[in-house]
Amino acid sequence: MNELSPEARRAYELDRAHVFHSWSAQAELDPMVVTAAEGSYVWDGAGRRLLDFSSQLVNTNIGHQHPRVVEAIQAQAGRLCTVAPQHVNDQRSEAARLIAGLTPGDLDKVFFTNGGAEAVEYAVRMARLHTGRYKVLSAYRSYHGGTGTAVNITGDPRRWPNDYGSAGTVHFFGPFLYRSAFHSATPGEETARALEHLDQLVAFEGPDTIAAIVLESIPGTAGIMPPPPGYLAGVREIADRHGIAYIADEVMSGFGRAGRWFALEHDGVVPDMIAFAKGVNSGYVPLGGVAISERIAATFAHRPFPGGLTYSGHPLATAAAVATIEAMRDEKAVENAAHIGDTVLGPGLRELAERHPSVGDVRGTGVFWAVELVADRASKEPLAPYGGTSPAMGELVATCKKLGLLPFTNYHRLHAVPPCTITADEAREGLAVLDEALTVADRHTTGWGL
Numbered sequence: 077m078n079e080l081s082p083e084a085r086r087a088y089e090l091d092r093a094h095v096f097h098s099w100s101a102q103a104e105l106d107p108m109v110v111t112a113a114e115g116s117y118v119w120d121g122a123g124r125r126l127l128d129f130s131s132q133l134v135n136t137n138i139g140h141q142h143p144r145v146v147e148a149i150q151a152q153a154g155r156l157c158t159v160a161p162q163h164v165n166d167q168r169s170e171a172a173r174l175i176a177g178l179t180p181g182d183l184d185k186v187f188f189t190n191g192g193a194e195a196v197e198y199a200v201r202m203a204r205l206h207t208g209r210y211k212v213l214s215a216y217r218s219y220h221g222g223t224g225t226a227v228n229i230t231g232d233p234r235r236w237p238n239d240y241g242s243a244g245t246v247h248f249f250g251p252f253l254y255r256s257a258f259h260s261a262t263p264g265e266e267t268a269r270a271l272e273h274l275d276q277l278v279a280f281e282g283p284d285t286i287a288a289i290v291l292e293s294i295p296g297t298a299g300i301m302p303p304p305p306g307y308l309a310g311v312r313e314i315a316d317r318h319g320i321a322y323i324a325d326e327v328m329s330g331f332g333r334a335g336r337w338f339a340l341e342h343d344g345v346v347p348d349m350i351a352f353a354k355g356v357n358s359g360y361v362p363l364g365g366v367a368i369s370e371r372i373a374a375t376f377a378h379r380p381f382p383g384g385l386t387y388s389g390h391p392l393a394t395a396a397a398v399a400t401i402e403a404m405r406d407e408k409a410v411e412n413a414a415h416i417g418d419t420v421l422g423p424g425l426r427e428l429a430e431r432h433p434s435v436g437d438v439r440g441t442g443v444f445w446a447v448e449l450v451a452d453r454a455s456k457e458p459l460a461p462y463g464g465t466s467p468a469m470g471e472l473v474a475t476c477k478k479l480g481l482l483p484f485t486n487y488h489r490l491h492a493v494p495p496c497t498i499t500a501d502e503a504r505e506g507l508a509v510l511d512e513a514l515t516v517a518d519r520h521t522t523g524w525g526l
């Protein structure tokens with residue numbers, strides 16, 4: 077606190093006096109002041125530079141302050157700041173065209189929202205109206221947003237205190253080999269057993285009552301668990317068999333994070349809807365949306381869609397999306413994410429796992445990696461309780477920050493989720509910090525569990 081510049085100190089004190097923060101015990105917070113950012117780095121209130129291995133909230137896929145995106149927002153602000161959703165707005169039209177071009181299959185219509193939770197809300201509403209059914213199936217290991225239905229279908233502990241009014245939400249276990257709910261030994265076994273479980277769940281819930289299966293193509297905040305090959309295709313098959321809408325939540329995994337425009341490309345799957353946000357414009361202006369198949373969209377061809385938002389397709393937000401998508405394309409940011417994952421982050425994190433007993437598992441793809449920390453490798457006891465935190469995790473974060481790295485942590489996991497545009501040297505700089513910081517976590521483990 078003492079080292080903050082006078083401007084940063086004033087911002088901090090006003091924040092503590094008046095700002096009510098997300099998902100936090102307000103009196104126990106000591107938030108970091110961020111004063112500037114560029115590329116893969118942010119600067120704190122004391123003027124220190126930190127490598128942003130969090131991409132803020134896993135959204136600055138194109139990096140910070142990309143000049144093309146900043147200029148597009150500035151130009152649009154000078155031209156036209158707001159247009160009501162019932163009118164045509166050229167930036168919304170162009171963003172929708174670009175997004176429809178990136179999504180697989182015939183997901184050619186886009187409904188814009190202000191973020192990810194709203195995208196999930198609207199996708200579920202469309203599925204319910206399209207099918208005339210009400211139940212929604214989603215994974216325990218998931219996060220779908222902080223609003224009504226989105227938080228109810230979320231599986232992670234953030235649902236617990238919000239778990240009322242959730243009639244019709246049913247959770248299932250997705251595939252996760254490291255902590256398999258099915259005692260599987262191989263990815264093939266995990267795929268088969270997780271699909272068998274979902275199939276049975278659908279049968280017992282009554283297929284004719286199920287409107288949608290909502291699934292993160294790679295669950296993100298809940299642990300970055302790329303599904304084993306064939307799983308998403310199997311979900312598609314189950315949904316098709318029963319006339320259930322398959323909603324892919326790509327809010328975190330989309331727009332390059334997984335080394336593809338959408339993570340479901342890894343399995344070649346076409347869902348009925350894709351919920352997106354974050355990376356669509358790297359969070360420079362709030363934006364989300366739902367890409368909708370022709371079949372679902374046709375439900376509302378002559379029947380009014382009962383829903384809308386004042387800021388649906390806001391000009392500043394969609395101008396930022398157009399510039400972001402075009403710049404990512406021109407600069408091959410998605411290819412870079414895949415390359416960094418394959419050649420630096422993946423091998424580097426696995427190498428750290430070999431030397432640090434606190435690392436139980438490393439998994440991911442692109443710039444979307446989880447390091448799962450354990451108190452004991454043999455028992456896989458997490459370094460923080462499910463839904464909680466621990467002094468060990470606190471020390472790990474503090475050490476990373478002291479060494480110039482801003483990590484993303486959740487419970488007993490550290491997520492390495494830098495911008496898609498990160499260079500190999502920057503990624504190696506992050507790995508070097510993690511190497512040193514993990515020695516702190518190692519002190520809280522019982523060695524190699526031997």
Ligand code: PMP
Nearest residue numbers: 191192193219220221327328353
């Ligand atoms: N779905 C997923 C997969 C997410 O990761 C998030 C946000 N972390 C959301 C939905 C909710 O998005 P938002 O916070 O923009 O409402």
